[in-house]
Amino acid sequence: MSLYSYKAADGSGKIVKGTLDASDEKNAAGKLQDMGYLPIRITQSGKSGVDLSKSILSVFSRISTKDVMLFTQDLGALLQAGLPVDRALSVLISVTENDKFKEIIADILKAVQGGSYLSDAMAKYPKAFSNFYVNMIRAGEAGGVLESVLERLGVFLETSQELKDYITSALVYPIFLVFV
Known part of the structure; x- marks a missing residue:
């Protein structure tokens, strides 16, 4: 099992973020759907590196x-x-x-x-x-x-x-x- 970070929308369209344990991205998406969330982005934690989007750049x-x-x-x-x-x-x-x-x-x-x-x-x-x-x-x-x-x-x-x-x-x- 690996740790996955996610962004998802709940039933009202509100964006939620979090992490969960899953065997792969597909399994993580299934778990999110079971929780009533619509997966938007799922990434393995630690995979994407540094996020420069909020930096001075x-x-x-x-x-x-x-x-x-x-x-x-x-x-x-x-x-x-x-x-x-x-x-x-x-x-x-x-x-x-x-x-x-x-x-x-x-x-x-x-x-x-x-x-x-x-x-x-x-x-x-x-x-x-x-x-x-x-x-x-x-x-x-x-x-x-x-x-x-x-x-x-x-x-x-x-x-x-x-x-x-x-x-x-x-x-x-x-x-x-x-x-x-």
Whole structure:
């Protein structure tokens, strides 16, 4: 058994945080659902490292790939749990820590509530959502498989973030040698 940290929504939509013992993430999600919670994010404790989102770096408040990745994974999980898109976006506004990204999600929510497609609302923010991302969302909406598309986009973004981190760490030593 491992210790897992979670963010979940209760029946009234209130966000709760905590930890629990489980054999894996799927088991942790099942335990949360048994407790009457809707899992939003589950991570193994000690796995994610230092969270810089509340540090002095957040003053610059740019939207990172990690922000979009977490948003994508969380939105997919909420939609798979049966929440409508507008309710899921409302929950994500309260969970998102980056203020600039929170404003973007709020604008997307307003557009969706006004009758726009999710993909059209996201297309207004090309610095946050690439053309590839928007077109994948559009295809998911058209095919009725938005939850599946979000899950795959989440995996894609996570893999690309890991690759970016790997390349960055691989280049640190050679750059250090050049300056020494």
